[in-house]
Amino acid sequence: MPSTPAIILFLPLAVAAFVLLASKGFKLNATVCALVSTASVAITLVLSLALIFGAKSDSPDEVVKLFTWADFGSLQLEINATLDRLSRGMLFVVTFIGTLVHVFSLGYMKDDAGKARYYAGLSLFMFSMTGIVLADNFAMMFIFWELVGVSSYILIGHWYTKDSAADAAKKAFLTNRIGDFGFMIGILILFGATGSITFAGVEQGLTAGVLTGGLLTAATLCIFCGAVGKSAQFPLHVWLPDAMEGPTPVSALIHAATMVAAGVYMLVRVSFLIGVSENAATIIAYVGGFTALIAALMATQQDDIKRILAYSTLSQLGYMVMAVGLAAGEAAMFHLFTHAFFKALLFLGSGAVIYACHHEQDIWKMGGLKDKMKGTFATFAIGTAALIAVPFTSGFFSKEAILEAALHHDMLLFLCAAGVALLTAFYMTRLVVVAFFGKARTGHSDHATEVPMIMLAPLMLLAFLSIFSGYSIIADTLSPAAVHSEFNLAIFLTSLGALIAGAGGAWILYAGKDKDPLNIGIFRNKFYFDELYSVIIKFAQDKFAMVVSAVDDLFIDSLCVNGISRAVNGFGLLLRRLQSGNLQGYAFVFGLGILVILYIALINT
């Protein structure tokens, strides 16, 4: 009987393979495939809960050996399962949101022609993400790191005949590859210095002081590069908004709640590195804070409901990365935990809106939805409340923990975080006011009706957790990290002030408006990062590649090779023989080699 973590890990892989084979090879009904996939993720949820409730408070962290993936004699790469509070809690987040997204998709993707492929992709993603959570060594982490990249590529590009989706999938993959380039270098440096590939082994080596100084900082920052790619931090943040081309449930699961949080999870998993590398930690904190700020600014001027949420995700991930850099990994994980619920809720809610408005995503073409979609509106409002940290929602507690860490370490980052809180309240209020309040601006939003129960039920469950997941009765058991923050009046007032200013400002500015009274080009155009990068890619890569190719052609091929062969007279005769293309010609040349070898061998004796 395989162990529980083995089932949680490999069941989704088996289901992905089954769905792919059954639907392609044996034309199995797509709905059956969808149900098999949904059932499997529900099983993994139950097993994850069993792991959590089966663990006693004093049970030691353990590593369950699954199998040796590669044995090089002096080095083993293993697929194992780490079981500790961090992984159990994360496993719950992943399988729980995963289950809801599978269920929601039964409605959302009901009539999609590629439904079986979609569910195969979701199951592959569940497998990959579980692997990241369970990893006990860098090799396993990297393997599954790449695999979530693949599943993300497949799912973003689900509607592959659509050019924008195909481009977005490619962009996401390539941007992540750049991060993974750094990640791999970091892993290799750590392996070279400590001789170990496991987290425990590397930590041991670092404690013993085998790696210090500049190389340690470099290694830590290289590892961080992986997180910069996966968690879409500046300067590799550009792929995430485009990734919204994927089906909305995918955005909720992968590009809001779980995969993009993998970078944060990985950093917390290797926090021993950040602990010994002060310079790297500072850089990490500032990258996080900077990303949080610029993403929030960009979010204030977007019109696509999913893109607003995407920039919001970037911004919240920036918060978490900042907390990691401030040595407050627990605060980061706590925010990851609450954020997973309310952001998944907001994305699924936006999916419900998009579904009801016949795939309209522009908030200025919506309006008045609060009366037509009461359930969706209520849950969306709860999600918004949690995201903008209305007191006593889950987001309020977790954001407070991060603000507290910033206040204790770095005043500049605290101010930045407070500014981001204000901006968050601003852009989310703008979204809700424009999309849900006022009058319907188009026929689509006028004819919108409430979504079916199979889509509404997951929203309700998530709404419940968006409020209550911050309370200790839930968080103490399910959350991947324990946070017990003291009440701090300064933080409370800052947080409340930011909320009132942001939400109030947006209400005054946007209530009753039919078009955006603000037009700030630099935010609307996302600080022109995309344009900048296209120029870099065009010149530093494509033009450069053309030049290299031309030099290769001209110099090495034409001049050296052809030139030399022409210059050597003896070849002239040979060439004419060969160009005549007869069999004997070719055979002659190569028979010659054999003759020479025999001749020399015999002469030599």
Added chain:
Amino acid sequence: MSNLLYILIFLPILASIAIALGAPARLSAIGAALVNLAISLFLFASFDSTAAGYQFAASFPVIPSPEISLSVGLDGMSLVMVLLTAIVTLCAVWVSPKQVEGSLGLYYCSSLLISAGGLGAFCATDLFFFYAFHELALIPTFLMIGIWGTGARKMVAWKITIYLGLGSVILLAGLLALFINLGGKSFDMATMQAAVAAAELPATTQAWIFLTLLIGFGILISLFPFHSWAAPAYASAPTPTSMLHAGVLKKFGLYGLLRVAVPMLPGGINTPLPLPLLGEITVLDLMLWLLLGNIIVIGLVTIAQKDLDLMLGNSSVMHMGYVFLGIASYNSIGFSGAVVLMFGHGISIALLFALAGRIREHTGTLTISRLGGFGKLAPFLGLTFAFAAFASIGLPGFANFAGEVAVFLGAFKGAGTEITFLQGATIVALWGVVISAVYMLRAYRSVFKGEPHEGATMPDLTFSQRIPVLILVASLLIVGLYPPILLDKIKPGIELIAKAFAE
């Protein structure tokens, strides 16, 4: 048992003779390839992973002095190469057309002879036959391009003949120098290996011979800057020839470096040589510079390609750099990675050429801008091409990844806190992983995604056409998901090679 390797090598030759005498070409070729695959799988299954040294060994004396004998045997590394050859051969003859201009018999015979040459070279434990079998495989390669190639086939056939001919001559010189310096009495590799310790060759002599072998083998492997024959040849060659040469035959040079140069010239790699223009440089450093040429320069060249076949041809040149890197690490992790990568690359490039060939057969072009939306038109083709592309860019789950990751880890094994040229080169080489993703995903996006061009058609693969494709995909996945299936068999032999160096 001991005659199995002879059957393996001579069955394709016998089948060729039968075809020449009038046996049905396609049927005989597929039959022979199937039997050979069965034999290879049997050898693979009955190979003893715990034993070092050659298994299934047999010998047939040809010349007593100097000792040349048709000796064969397999260690883990050659076993993997034999399996690779058998798989690719079957798939290559399977995807061959049922009708060609000119002699269908010659077409199939050529593929079989390439295969026989490859198998002979990998099985041979005698240096003479190791070389001779490879030469045997080259002749039909030129013929195929010269007769059935596309585009400027005459020019390409001429170029590859000159080029590989030159490489073979340099290689020959290197092998003979080695033979003479190790006593000059026997071509038996084990005997030569045993003579290494007693011969006590000066390090500089070893280095010169190593350099000669590096260039000779290097030309055959398309080592930068001796690469310019490869991409046009693969683009022009008929599909089965590209599959067999890029997939199997090109690995001969890499295999040769690991089989001959590394263990028999242990002092040759780290001794500086005074080279014109370059100054004092060790063979190892030179190799690292050149492999970076493969990975970065040819990687960029690959990005600039506008035709799918040239892109695949260049990508295959580029990926050879990683196998070289595995060899340059000089430890058993890197060597094992090199072998697994040879297998993974061989299968994945064969699959890519097979699928691209199918597209060219139907559309008459492989210019990327003229293709589009094939994923919608031919879903099976699109899906399997994606698998091949994923394998090629080194994603986990496919054999190539297992090889690459071992190559990288090998380069950093025991590095400590010092970043030497080997580690520095590895870091630069890692950028190639980004480069290969760029060209592969771009090409995949253009050819398979989006809406089809107006009026474009592309029939999906038929049931029969799917079989070789599925064999190749399955091979990539099995090894990728569970690399010990190869690694366990490779280990004892590879450790022996690594040990020869350490002493």
